[in-house]
Amino acid sequence: MTIVVSELRRRFGGVAALDGVELSVRSGEFVALLGASGSGKTTLLRALAGLEFPDAGRILIDGRDMASVPARARGIGFVFQNYALFRHMTVAGNIGFGLRIRPWRSRPSRAEIARRVEELLELVRLPGLGGRYPDQLSGGQRQRVALARALAIEPRVLLLDEPFGALDATVRRELRLWLRGLHDRLGLTSLFVTHDQDEALELADRVAVMRDGRVVQCDTPEALLARPADAGVAGFLGDAARLGCEVRGGMAWFAALPPVPAEGVAEGQAVAFLRPVDLLAEPGEGEARVAASRQDGRGVRLTVAVGESLLEAVPAPGWQPRRGEACRVRVLAARVFPA
Template sequence: MSIRLHHIQKHFGRSQALSPIDLDVESGELIGLLGPSGSGKTTLLRIIAGLETPDDNPATQLLFGERDVTRVHVRDRRIGFVFQHYALFRHMSVFDNVAFGLTVLPRRERPSSGEIRTRVLRLLEMVQLSHLAQRFPAQLSGGQQQRVSLARALALRPEVLLLDEPFGALDAKVRQELRRWLRHLHDELGFTSVFVTHDQEEALELSDRVVVMSNGRIEQIDTPEALYRAPANRFVFEFLGDVNHLEGQVHNGLLTCGDARLRVTLPDGRHELLLRPHEATLADTPDERANLPAVVTAVVPVGAEVRVELSADWMSEPWLVAVRHQDAERLNLARGARVYARPLTWHHYPETAGQARHSERRAQTVST
C-alpha cells in the first residue's frame, strides 16, 4: 500500500509544526522519519495515522493507494500503530493482548474464535513469543513487551504500519536486536511502514529511505548510503554523526587559525570546514599541506578502529579522529601525546544571505 502526502501542513495555535510537506512512500517501503525534538516528525506520523488532522486547505491530500483518507477517521484507515511505551493491557495475557483488536471488531467484521486463535498463535510464533502466550506483561522484558505490541498491531492486518520511537524505552543491546528482527519481519511480510526516531544509527540501519526533518520541513529524502555520503546541506551533515570543525582565514589558498595551517582551494576570506572522524588521520610530523598540531586527550578502542580525541588552541571544540589499531600502535598514541591531524577530505557549505540552512554542497578531497 503506497502513501501519498501532498501539501500537508499543521499549526498548533500560532505555532507552525509542519510547513507544507509533500512525501511519497512506495508500497512495501520502510521509511524512517529522522530529526531532533520539535522537527515535526511525530506530528507528521500522527497525521498519517489520523490521530491529528492537517490544516484545512484545498490543496491538502493524503492517499493510501488510490483511496483518499484525508478526512477519514483513524478507525477506518486500517493502520497499525506501535507506541514507544507498549500500551499493553496489564490485566490481560500476551495472547489476549494480541487478540484484543480482533475481539472488539463489529460482529460482521469479526473473525470466528477459531480464526482469531489461529491468527494470534501465528503472530506469536512470528515474533518468537508463542511459549509466553499465557504470561502477563509484567512478566516480560521490555523487548518482549514491544514484540507483543507489534504483534497486536499486525493482528488486524493493517495496510500501513506506523511506529513512534518503537525502541526508545529499551537499552542499547535490546534495541539493536529488535532492529534486526523488525527489518527481517518487514522483508518477510512486505507491509508498508513509517517509523519515527531521533537515533541516526537506527534510521540508517532500518530504513529503505530516510526523511530528515528540521523545524517542520523536510531537509532531505534519500537512501541511507546516499544520505551519509552526499548530505544536501549543513544541517543534514551535522545531524548525521560526529563532526570536526576547522574555521579560519583563507589567503592565497592557505587557511590559518592560530597555529593551524591547511592548504585549501577556496577564495580569500573566512571559511569553516567540516569533516567526519574517519576523514582525517594522524601523524607525528606535519607535511606541506597540513600543519594541525594537537594533543591527545583520550584513546578509546571501538571494534575495528581506535577513536582518538584531540584538543588544541585552534579548535573551537575537541576533534574526534578514527584510526586503525596498527596506526595507533605505530604512533604510540596515549593521553598527552603530541600529534598532527591530517584531513583526508573536507566539506564546505558556503552560506549567503537568506541561505543559512539550504546551501550548496562542496567537498574537497586531498591525496593521502
C-alpha cells in the same frame, strides 16, 4: 503500499507542528523519520494513522486520499512509544483486540482469532506466552506484543513511534535488527520515528530528516552523510565537528589544518563539517597532539588537539598512538557551506 504526503500542515495554537511536509514513500520501503524533539516526527506519524487531523494538505495511501477515511479503515498498524498495552488483558487478549472490535460482518470467529494470535506469537518469538499479562513480561517482550497487535489486523502500512526508546542498548540492537528482518519477510511499507541517528542510519532504506515541521532531506543513509542538503543536516548527522574556514580559489582554508576542495561554494567565510572518518592522524612532528585514544565498535578513535580545537580522528593503520604524542592530521573530506 505507497505513501505520498504533500503540503501537510498542522498547528497547535501558535506553533506549526507540520509546516508544509512533503514526503513520498515507495511500496515496501523502510523509512525513518529522524529529527530533534519538536521537529514534527510524531505528529506526522499520527496524521498518517488518522489519529491527528491536518489543517491542510493531502495524504495519499496507494493513491487513495485519506482525508475522509477514519483511522480504523486505513489498514495501518501503529506501535506506540509506550506500547499502550491493556494491563488487564492477557498477551493473547491484547494481540487479538483489533480483530475482536471489528464490525460483526468482518469479524473473524473466535477460533480464527485464536489461530491468528498463536501464529503471531510464533512470528514475534513469544510462543506459549499468550496467557501472561503485560506486567509479567520484560520490556523487549512487551515491545514484541505491541508489534504483534499491530500486525494482527494484517496492515498495509506499519508505523512505529520511537519503538525502542524504553529499552537498554543491548535489547535495542537485537530488536531493531529482528524488526528489519520481519519487515523484509512480510513485505510491509514501514515508517518509524526515532531521534537516534545510528538507529536510523543502520535500519532504514531512506531517512527523512525533519526540522521545524518540514522534511529538509530524504535520502539513503550513504547519500545523507556524503551530500547533506544544508549545514543543519551536516551538523546533525555523523558526530561532525564544525570548523570555520575561508573559501578561496575553490579550496577551504583552515587556521590549523591543510586545505580541502570546496567546489561549488562561493568564496568568502564558510563553515566545514568533518566527521572522525574524515580526519586521518599520522605519526610524526606536526601541528597536532594526541589528547586521548579509545576503542569503540567502529575501531580506534583519537581525540587530537589542533590549535584551539579538539577533533575526533582515526589513526593511520598500524600506528599505536600515545597520549601527548605529536602527530600530523590529514583532511580526507569535508562538507563545506557558506557561513
